Amino acid sequence: MRRVIFAKVPADAAGQHIRTLMDAGYVDRHAKIGKVDGFRTVPILPEHIDTVGAMGFEMGEGDAHTLDRRSPQERIAARFADHPDLVGILPDRWESVGDIIILRLDPRCLPYSELIGRVYAEVLGAKTVCADTKGVSGEFRRPSMRVLYGTDTESVRLENGIRYGFDVTKVMFASGNTDERMRMRMQDCSGETVVDMFAGIGYFTLPLAKYSGARRVFACEKNPESYAFLVRNIRDNGLTDTVIPVLGDNRHLRGRAFADRVLMGYVQTTSEFMDTALRIIRPGGVIHYHDTFYVSEYMDRIRSIFDDACGEGGYEILSVREVKSFAPSVSHYVADVRIRPSHRNSML
Ligand SMILES: C[S@@+](CC[C@H](N)C(=O)[O-])C[C@H]1O[C@@H](n2cnc3c(N)ncnc32)[C@H](O)[C@@H]1O
Numbered sequence: 001m002r003r004v005i006f007a008k009v010p011a012d013a014a015g016q017h018i019r020t021l022m023d024a025g026y027v028d029r030h031a032k033i034g035k036v037d038g039f040r041t042v043p044i045l046p047e048h049i050d051t052v053g054a055m056g057f058e059m060g061e062g063d064a065h066t067l068d069r070r071s072p073q074e075r076i077a078a079r080f081a082d083h084p085d086l087v088g089i090l091p092d093r094w095e096s097v098g099d100i101i102i103l104r105l106d107p108r109c110l111p112y113s114e115l116i117g118r119v120y121a122e123v124l125g126a127k128t129v130c131a132d133t134k135g136v137s138g139e140f141r142r143p144s145m146r147v148l149y150g151t152d153t154e155s156v157r158l159e160n161g162i163r164y165g166f167d168v169t170k171v172m173f174a175s176g177n178t179d180e181r182m183r184m185r186m187q188d189c190s191g192e193t194v195v196d197m198f199a200g201i202g203y204f205t206l207p208l209a210k211y212s213g214a215r216r217v218f219a220c221e222k223n224p225e226s227y228a229f230l231v232r233n234i235r236d237n238g239l240t241d242t243v244i245p246v247l248g249d250n251r252h253l254r255g256r257a258f259a260d261r262v263l264m265g266y267v268q269t270t271s272e273f274m275d276t277a278l279r280i281i282r283p284g285g286v287i288h289y290h291d292t293f294y295v296s297e298y299m300d301r302i303r304s305i306f307d308d309a310c311g312e313g314g315y316e317i318l319s320v321r322e323v324k325s326f327a328p329s330v331s332h333y334v335a336d337v338r339i340r341p342s343h344r345n346s347m348l
Contacts (some may be wrong), residue, residue, distance in 0.1 A: 117148025
């Protein structure tokens with residue numbers, strides 16, 4: 001290993017001294033700053049050793065623990081230097097769920113799956129590496145994951161002060177919905193009763209319950225695997241007094257006109273659940289209606305869904321936001337819609 005001369009800088013004033021040495025250009029930026037007995041060992045470039053010594057610092061000599069300033073992508077590429085066939089097709093982006101890495105692999109990478117899993121785990125410091133093979137599918141939005149490296153597929157994603165624990169091979173997590181999860185946290189739901197009809201592991205339920213002032217949140221989830229994580233996440237986020245998890249189909253929720261706010265965080269078949277939402281919402285309550293639409297016609301489609309369900313004039317669209325792009329020319333939208341007391345279903 002390369003040897004360097006370092007200046008011993010007292011730890012209690014290290015920040016200021018290191019800044020001075022750095023600003024003067026005396027520090028060897030390819031070697032790491034170390035720690036010994038109340039001192040920081042700052043590597044000094046050979047040509048400045050005398051000057052730094054003259055500044056009154058005690059000097060020493062040691063191994064240069066060199067800094068690898070290459071990006072993770074560069075380090076990964078270097079590990080595949082013997083595989084020119086993989087140049088340009090290795091994933092240069094990935095998703096992290098705690099210490100689990102999720103990749104999307106070009107089919108040409110498949111013969112090297114095992115090696116790719118190991119290298120990405122080592123370079124990125126992950127316990128497990130998975131390949132997302134087909135996105136999510138079915139009523140429960142189950143992911144299709146292949147484990148490339150490691151065995152433990154459960155982890156915790158920390159986001160906006162919330163702990164989302166889940167198994168990446170069993171339950172989806174839409175990283176593109178981060179802004180919407182944040183928006184749910186910012187709602188003023190003081191004293192409200194909220195129903196999350198599609199709670200999953202608590203994507204919207206948890207930030208809303210923790211920060212919005214809601215009195216209680218009924219979180220309904222049909223998939224027993226997601227429900228188990230929902231229950232655990234409610235406990236781990238300290239929300240057992242506010243959130244009531246409900247296992248089952250939201251269409252079987254009992255009661256009428258008791259919810260101040262209803263979350264419909266599901267896309268593509270959301271309109272099939274409007275009857276339930278209108279049954280449980282109280283007059284004047286707000287529905288957060290999610291769905292996917294062609295970008296060119298989303299406003300007309302939202303109006304037509306609510307016209308059909310509530311009758312014209314039975315609702316007021318408060319806002320519509322694009323959550324994320326879903327497919328070419330198609331986006332996922334969320335409409336905040338107030339249901340007027342006059343709406344058609346209030347007579348049911
Ligand atoms: C995965 S979430 C959708 C995305 C989520 N809102 C987000 O922000 O990532 C949808 C959840 O609704 C659940 N679900 C689907 N149909 C349901 C129903 N009829 N009643 C209750 N839950 C349902 C699915 O099992 C799934 O966990």
